[in-house]
Amino acid sequence: MITSADNEQLKTIRKLQDKRWREKLDLFCAEGEDLVEAAESAGWEPEIFLVAGDDVEPDLLGAVSSLGSGTRVVGVYKRRWSAPGGDLSVYLHGVGDPGNVGTVIRSAHALADGPVVLGPGCADPFSPKAVRASMGSLFARPPARASFEELSGTLVGLEAHAERSLGELEARPPLVVCLGAEREGLPPGVPAVARIPLRADGPDSLNVAMAATVALYDLANRMAADA
Amino acid sequence: MITSADNEQLKTIRKLQDKRWREKLDLFCAEGEDLVEAAESAGWEPEIFLVAGDDVEPDLLGAVSSLGSGTRVVGVYKRRWSAPGGDLSVYLHGVGDPGNVGTVIRSAHALADGPVVLGPGCADPFSPKAVRASMGSLFARPPARASFEELSGTLVGLEAHAERSLGELEARPPLVVCLGAEREGLPPGVPAVARIPLRADGPDSLNVAMAATVALYDLANRMAADA
Numbered sequence: 001m002i003t004s005a006d007n008e009q010l011k012t013i014r015k016l017q018d019k020r021w022r023e024k025l026d027l028f029c030a031e032g033e034d035l036v037e038a039a040e041s042a043g044w045e046p047e048i049f050l051v052a053g054d055d056v057e058p059d060l061l062g063a064v065s066s067l068g069s070g071t072r073v074v075g076v077y078k079r080r081w082s083a084p085g086g087d088l089s090v091y092l093h094g095v096g097d098p099g100n101v102g103t104v105i106r107s108a109h110a111l112a113d114g115p116v117v118l119g120p121g122c123a124d125p126f127s128p129k130a131v132r133a134s135m136g137s138l139f140a141r142p143p144a145r146a147s148f149e150e151l152s153g154t155l156v157g158l159e160a161h162a163e164r165s166l167g168e169l170e171a172r173p174p175l176v177v178c179l180g181a182e183r184e185g186l187p188p189g190v191p192a193v194a195r196i197p198l199r200a201d202g203p204d205s206l207n208v209a210m211a212a213t214v215a216l217y218d219l220a221n222r223m224a225a226d227a
Numbered sequence: 228m229i230t231s232a233d234n235e236q237l238k239t240i241r242k243l244q245d246k247r248w249r250e251k252l253d254l255f256c257a258e259g260e261d262l263v264e265a266a267e268s269a270g271w272e273p274e275i276f277l278v279a280g281d282d283v284e285p286d287l288l289g290a291v292s293s294l295g296s297g298t299r300v301v302g303v304y305k306r307r308w309s310a311p312g313g314d315l316s317v318y319l320h321g322v323g324d325p326g327n328v329g330t331v332i333r334s335a336h337a338l339a340d341g342p343v344v345l346g347p348g349c350a351d352p353f354s355p356k357a358v359r360a361s362m363g364s365l366f367a368r369p370p371a372r373a374s375f376e377e378l379s380g381t382l383v384g385l386e387a388h389a390e391r392s393l394g395e396l397e398a399r400p401p402l403v404v405c406l407g408a409e410r411e412g413l414p415p416g417v418p419a420v421a422r423i424p425l426r427a428d429g430p431d432s433l434n435v436a437m438a439a440t441v442a443l444y445d446l447a448n449r450m451a452a453d454a
Contacts, residue, residue, distance in 0.1 A: 103434055110429040137430055202337040203364055207330050210440040213433065217441045
């Protein structure tokens, strides 16, 4: 039973709240029973595994957790990355909000066969907030890293003002749905662009995680119908 | 120019971070230029309007804002509620995350003609986090309050394990898409239920804001095609 805050495992967990340490140690944390169960069912072995009350005093675990007191279990895992690919996947460019990155990882796991590919300027998918928002899908389907130029397949950019609507696109695999940050959008040179049809009296765009999910739903359904 | 933290307007803004004060004063805050512009273009008159550097010392405004230092403008508005209705709307039951509530308000404004109806157990749509997630759609389309029993139109519950898929539902208006919290779900007695088709090897469900947005997209598209 760990009874001192000077314990090396606790120090590591505390460090992993910081992106630079996650990169340096090539590790990240999952906090809470749902996430460590998701890791286990996806076959991930933890490097560190601490259960409050069994392995460590509950207050000490709470003090190093991003969730604070009440955290019952923390697992530390080696980071993993997938290779881009699949019949349907998503590429995110400059999406800096970790909640959005994690949510898209969950949606892609639910609706597509390919990973979420993270381009430059995206939030760290291994941050506590992104891991939580992924609801464990990060373990089953780790994200990929690539620049826009390295992608293969038919790239479809989602842009609010594109002339063609999503439904007019042919849903022929392999397709990579490309989304940029809400203000900056995608880099120039996306070969095909489409918009999600929205009401004229409403907002200009959907939240980036909503747009990604709608596009995956639409394209996955039409791919399944054509298959 | 306000130069004292004892100023009554600043005290009001600080109080409005607390739900009980929002209810007692029937007011709420919008912080940042984008949100106060959204309020203005929807025709809302602020009760208090403070610009950092013009009306108030920047540090004092930062100290009462939920965004902290760097907040350039804060508007305080009277709360407003819509009546349920429209050809297509959303009912949320027990959705406690303010980010999800605000995001659904934005998506419904983009894809549907009716308001988001908030049932028991939902997060306050006038909390700073919900207002921000709505990206100003809260002003153009204020939410409604009603219990499940008070809704009219055809109620369609989204449930992960429903037999029928969303695409099998007839998209005949008026339709109210009903979603519950991720764990607890909807109360018993929803007349029709449908699921969003997900991959067998993926997660059990989408995030509630994703599910609402996908359902609105699907049904709005089919209503438009039938009209």
